[in-house]
Amino acid sequence: MSHLIVGPGAMGRLLALHLAERHRVVLLGRRCLPRYQILTTPEGERRRRCLECLTPASLEELDTADLTAVHLVTKAYAAEAALATLAPHLPNDTPLILWQNGFDVQPRLTRHRRGPTLCATTTEGAYSSGDEVVVHAGRGQTWIGHLDGQYSALAATLASTLTAVGIDTLAVDDIRVRLWHKLAVNAAINPLVARFRIRNGQLRDRAFRPMVDAIIEEVAAIMAAEAIPPPVQGFPALVWDVVAATADNRASMLQDVLADRPTEHDAILMPLLRAAREKGLDTPHLSALHQQLDARQFPGKE
Numbered sequence: 009m010s011h012l013i014v015g016p017g018a019m020g021r022l023l024a025l026h027l028a029e030r031h032r033v034v035l036l037g038r039r040c041l042p043r044y045q046i047l048t049t050p051e052g053e054r055r056r057r058c059l060e061c062l063t064p065a066s067l068e069e070l071d072t073a074d075l076t077a078v079h080l081v082t083k084a085y086a087a088e089a090a091l092a093t094l095a096p097h098l099p100n101d102t103p104l105i106l107w108q109n110g111f112d113v114q115p116r117l118t119r120h121r122r123g124p125t126l127c128a129t130t131t132e133g134a135y136s137s138g139d140e141v142v143v144h145a146g147r148g149q150t151w152i153g154h155l156d157g158q159y160s161a162l163a164a165t166l167a168s169t170l171t172a173v174g175i176d177t178l179a180v181d182d183i184r185v186r187l188w189h190k191l192a193v194n195a196a197i198n199p200l201v202a203r204f205r206i207r208n209g210q211l212r213d214r215a216f217r218p219m220v221d222a223i224i225e226e227v228a229a230i231m232a233a234e235a236i237p238p239p240v241q242g243f244p245a246l247v248w249d250v251v252a253a254t255a256d257n258r259a260s261m262l263q264d265v266l267a268d269r270p271t272e273h274d275a276i277l278m279p280l281l282r283a284a285r286e287k288g289l290d291t292p293h294l295s296a297l298h299q300q301l302d303a304r305q306f307p308g309k310e
């Protein structure tokens with residue numbers, strides 16, 4: 009039994025270092041990483057493990073015979089290119105798990121790929137500290153399932169595999185709804201904190217609170233039009249609870265902006281904007297945020 013982790017960044021190495029406690033794990037990155045990788049646990053303990061790392065140049069060495077699953081853990085905008093590199097080496101029936109935020113690559117890859125393709129969404133938090141260390145910032149909950157509720161036995165097996173190594177995971181048949189709920193949270197928090205370069209908790213300040221509320225209103229209308237059931241507590245409470253729980257965080261989109269990296273704004277905002285356009289809904293706040301992030305990433309684009 010072995011797991012291939014494509015995209016050895018923060019989340020990829022968090023998974024790898026957990027799975028390696030019990031399974032063979034191979035990393036596939038664009039470049040070689042140090043063989044010894046360190047996980048700093050939320051309690052501050054440092055765990056060191058030797059991991060095998062492949063690159064496109066050494067992909068011939070990949071043994072797919074006993075591959076339990078491939079975890080695609082790149083950012084959303086890099087997922088399809090990463091998978092294209094691997095595809096010629098991958099048997100069709102190897103399970104693929106998509107770990108991206110947003111709702112962009114998930115429907116496309118689920119539709120186009122032959123073979124089982126599951127999606128995972130997680131509230132685990134991790135960040136890289138250089139190429140050798142990944143910091144597990146906070147434990148969370150992970151959900152896994154197929155967009156149409158297929159492969160429930162496979163989802164259950166993978167959920168127990170992940171839970172057994174410390175990534176608390178539930179197999180679900182409504183992963184689509186859970187992905188949209190996470191997207192609602194990310195849409196309400198990430199673009200604003202990235203724009204104003206503030207920590208999540210500052211969204212509660214008088215200057216920003218009305219902006220968050222306006223976005224939640226647009227998002228909730230789109231979700232209703234898309235027949236996505238609201239969370240039990242409603243969208244406003246969902247978002248404000250996450251803001252409170254992650255008050256000290258610099259959200260991933262802010263970190264990307266500060267590090268001058270591309271952001272996942274298309275994967276998070278475009279599904280909402282597309283749905284709004286199809287349903288004839290007005291989304292001035294979401295559209296403006298998307299435009300700002302797009303202009304930053306693609307200066308000169310119309």
Ligand SMILES: NC(=O)C1=CN([C@@H]2O[C@H](COP(=O)(O)OP(=O)(O)OC[C@H]3O[C@@H](n4cnc5c(N)ncnc54)[C@H](OP(=O)(O)O)[C@@H]3O)[C@@H](O)[C@H]2O)C=CC1
Binds near residue numbers: 015018082093130133
């Ligand atoms: N970090 C977190 O706490 C959470 C992350 N997520 C989601 O998980 C996904 C991954 O996030 P995160 O780990 O933080 O992102 P990172 O940027 O830390 O990691 C992405 C990794 O993908 C690699 N990569 C890019 N292109 C390829 C390719 N063609 N082949 C192989 N590897 C490639 C990057 O390599 P390189 O260094 O060469 O660029 C990098 O190592 C995102 O969608 C994010 O939203 C969800 C919940 C929490």
Ligand SMILES: CC(C)(CO)C(=O)C(=O)O
Binds near residue numbers: 193250
């Ligand atoms: C929930 C939130 C906003 C926490 O920071 C997140 O998922 C992110 O940073 O991308």
